[in-house]
Amino acid sequence: MSETTLQIPSSVTFEEAIHLTQELLEQIPLKQLTEEQIYTLVKDLVNNLNGARGFFVVYLTDEYSLDPSVYRAVISALKTSPEILSQLLTKNLAMSTAMAITHTRNNDLQMAQQSKNVQQRTAQLIEDLQLPNLFEELKKLHQTIENQEGSYQSFLDKWKYDAEQRQAIHQIVSKTIEGNPNENFASSS
Known part of the structure; x- marks a missing residue:
């Protein structure tokens, strides 16, 4: 293993985070x-909103195959910023679901599939x-859609x-909530 030259600035910008995430994910298979x-x-990337947004732009849109031990390291690092990640991933799930519908309506099936992949x-x-x-x-998102x-x-x-988009978001959120083994979060519908 060589010493990495990657450094995450404490006030990383969104653009820097995209670039640094690309570099990081390119170095992992090597x-x-x-x-x-x-x-x-x-952990350093996702400890602020700009860094987390930049990380997910790359991580969720490109296909990176991570071996199980590396994936566990990524998951452990993500868990260090639960407040930032909670809203961000909730919105990412909603946005990718809605965009799949938008792209389908525009007959852009390639972009629709990319949005479904992100979802x-x-x-x-x-x-x-x-x-x-x-x-x-x-x-909260589920209840907002139900209660308008x-x-x-x-x-x-x-x-x-x-x-239509709100209904699709409601469905994927319901399915995701139901996947949580903690019964306190079970869907109310």
């Missing part, structure tokens, strides 16, 4: 980083993380999600 280095770099990767990551905060955020008001109403309105 065995240039230890699991401890991977853990530290991912599936996000749902899998949520399941693997098992963060109580994250399931609470998903429940709540903590995610401004988010849904900002992106102008229509009834």
